[in-house]
Amino acid sequence: MNQRIGNVGLLNLMNATEESIKGIEKIENVGMVLYRHGNAQLLSKLNIGNIGSSVEIPEGYRYLNGVFNLDVPFLESIAEPVNLVVNGIVIISRDVQAEQLKAGQLNLIVNGNIYCPAHLTGLAGQILTQGSGAVEAYRSTPPRFENGKFTLTNSFLNSLEEPMYLVVNGLLSLAQDLNMETFHEKIEKLEVNGKISICENQESFLYKKVASLASCHLEMIPEGYELVTKPLRLNARSIRRFKNKKLFTKKPIILDADVSREILTNSIEMIHSSSVIICSEEVEDLVYERISLLDTEVLSYENRFVFIEGEEVWSNNHFQSFENPINLVVNGQLTLDKDVSGEVLSSKVAALDILGEVVVRDRKLKAPLQQVIRVNTGSIEEERKNEETSSLQNIGELAL
Numbered sequence: 001m002n003q004r005i006g007n008v009g010l011l012n013l014m015n016a017t018e019e020s021i022k023g024i025e026k027i028e029n030v031g032m033v034l035y036r037h038g039n040a041q042l043l044s045k046l047n048i049g050n051i052g053s054s055v056e057i058p059e060g061y062r063y064l065n066g067v068f069n070l071d072v073p074f075l076e077s078i079a080e081p082v083n084l085v086v087n088g089i090v091i092i093s094r095d096v097q098a099e100q101l102k103a104g105q106l107n108l109i110v111n112g113n114i115y116c117p118a119h120l121t122g123l124a125g126q127i128l129t130q131g132s133g134a135v136e137a138y139r140s141t142p143p144r145f146e147n148g149k150f151t152l153t154n155s156f157l158n159s160l161e162e163p164m165y166l167v168v169n170g171l172l173s174l175a176q177d178l179n180m181e182t183f184h185e186k187i188e189k190l191e192v193n194g195k196i197s198i199c200e201n202q203e204s205f206l207y208k209k210v211a212s213l214a215s216c217h218l219e220m221i222p223e224g225y226e227l228v229t230k231p232l233r234l235n236a237r238s239i240r241r242f243k244n245k246k247l248f249t250k251k252p253i254i255l256d257a258d259v260s261r262e263i264l265t266n267s268i269e270m271i272h273s274s275s276v277i278i279c280s281e282e283v284e285d286l287v288y289e290r291i292s293l294l295d296t297e298v299l300s301y302e303n304r305f306v307f308i309e310g311e312e313v314w315s316n317n318h319f320q321s322f323e324n325p326i327n328l329v330v331n332g333q334l335t336l337d338k339d340v341s342g343e344v345l346s347s348k349v350a351a352l353d354i355l356g357e358v359v360v361r362d363r364k365l366k367a368p369l370q371q372v373i374r375v376n377t378g379s380i381e382e383e384r385k386n387e388e389t390s391s392l393q394n395i396g397e398l399a400l
Contacts, residue, residue, distance in 0.1 A: 005395065010034065010065065010087055010111075012399040014057055016042050020400045032087065032111055034063070055109060061085050065397060067145075069093065075100045085109045087397075091142050092116035098123055115143050115165075138165045139188060145169065152187075154179050163188035173197040176227065180205045192216040199223065221248045222292075225272055231309070234259060239267045246270040252331060254307060255279040261286055271296070276355065278305060278329060297375060299353050301327035308334050308356075316340050325350035330378065335359040342368030354378040 005027045013021075013035040026047040033054040035043060040056065057063065061083040068086045071093040082105060089112045092101075096116075101123040108114075108127050116124045118137040125135050136143075143165035151173045152166075165188050172192050174183075176199050183205055190209040196216055198206055200223040221227055228249035236258040246269050247253070253273060255264070257280045264283050271277065271290050276297040279287050284300040291298070299305075305327040315337040327350050328334075338361045345365070351374040352358075358380045360366060369380060 004028075005398070007031075008395045008398045010397040011048075012063075012397060013039055013042055014063065014399075016400040018042070018045075021046055024400070034085070034087070053111070055085070055111065057085055057109070058083070061107075061109065064088070067091065070096065070106075072096055072100070075106070078105045081105050081107065083107045085111075087111045089145075090114040092120060092124060094138075094140075094142070096120065101127060136191070139163075141165070143167045143189075143191070146172075149173070151175055152178060152183070154182065157182045157186045160186045165189045165191075167191045168194065170194045171197065174199065174202050174206075176221075178202065184208065195219060197221065197227075222246075222272060225270070228253075236260065236263055239263060242267045244269045246272070248272045250274050252307075253277045255283065255287070257282075257301075257304075259283060276329075276331075276353075278307065297377075299327070299329060299375065302350065303327075305329060308332050311335070313337060314340065316344055319344045319348040322348050327351050327353070329353045329355065330358055331355045333357045333359060335383065336361065336365055338362050340365060345369065345372055354380065357381060359383050 003023050004025050007029045008027055009031045011027070011030045011033045013033060016035070016039050021042055024046060027049070029050045030048055031052045033043060033051055034057055035054065036057050036059070043054070063085045064087070066088045068084070068088065068090045070090055072095055075096065084107070086108060090108065090110055092114065094117045098120060101120060106127050114124050114135045115138055116135065118139055121135050121137045140162055141164065144167070146166070146168045148170045150168050150170065153175045154177065157179070163186055168191070171194055174197070180202055187209050189211070190206070192210065193215045196206070197219040199221045203220065225246040225248035228247050228251060231251045231254070232249065233254040233256070235256040239255070239259055240263065244266065249272070252275050253271065255278065259280070261283055264286050268290060270292055272292045273296045274293065276299055277287055277291070278299045278301070281300045281302050284298060287298050303324045303326070304322070307329045309332045311333045313335040316339040319340065325348055330353065333356055336358065342365065345368045349372045352369065352372045353375040354373060354377070355375070356378045358369065358378070359382070360369070360380065361383045363382050366380060
């Protein structure tokens, strides 16, 4: 069976053979490839779309994936030269002495950063024989690492006894009520690999702590806007809680048909959305008056809409159950069964908005679908019947 693989963070070919790569049909993207001189030719035999970097591992080098803590006990235990490849980060403890690094017993190849006390930055560069990392200095304590989604709050800052070097791999959010004076005092340095979400009034404080924004994307919440982190479906009762609010969101906002013009006018002042807004035709013009981004998609409906978020399979009976034509908005995955006809699509679907994926089990449906599509930022696919190929989407480390 052939195998297709999407994205691989680290492809380890150090022990690969002709036999071990034989079943790989294609790898889309690879962040880094490790290989030895004896099997370098295998790299050209793999069908790889994009490669970030490749490193030939010299003979005599060991390999470590993750965090390598370089402390005094480790250095004192070295009896003969240690050659090490680190895919991750190296942290040099603050009690390490310069003489211990000068001994020349440690050689590193690092795909990542080396964090060390400020007075050892020069020596740290000497043990780095090659790699794609950099040397970062800290003053008091080694950096703290947070992975995934991390929100910086006042409680977190108040718990710190001394200034902190904070590294976030993922999404960093600053709480809207964050005391920025305390932030300036308690955060020594900030490094983000991924994305930062902040309010407009926090911007100047952020720049004082971040050396570079090259490794992250900055999302700015305009002043006076309330952040909405989940899809929002509002009816005539639930929308009243906003009371002339300004909303900032990257998720869909859905207004039910009972949201009148008067209620909408009194509840929402502005909407900053990079997603979609679904509303009835009665209030469509008011919604357009309230959006702050020109590319915000407004999807209106006349009678009724159905919003598909997850994965659903619809047969002909699903469509026949609706008395009047519906607006169908697909944000997840909708599979149309074999018995769905082009005639029922034409008579029961007023408009189809594809934000996610529509899968057809009969390719003849593709033409009728085109007749009802209003917006298509997703895809239409045929259901795959070929079981000879398996696929994997995302892999952190793959050893062949």
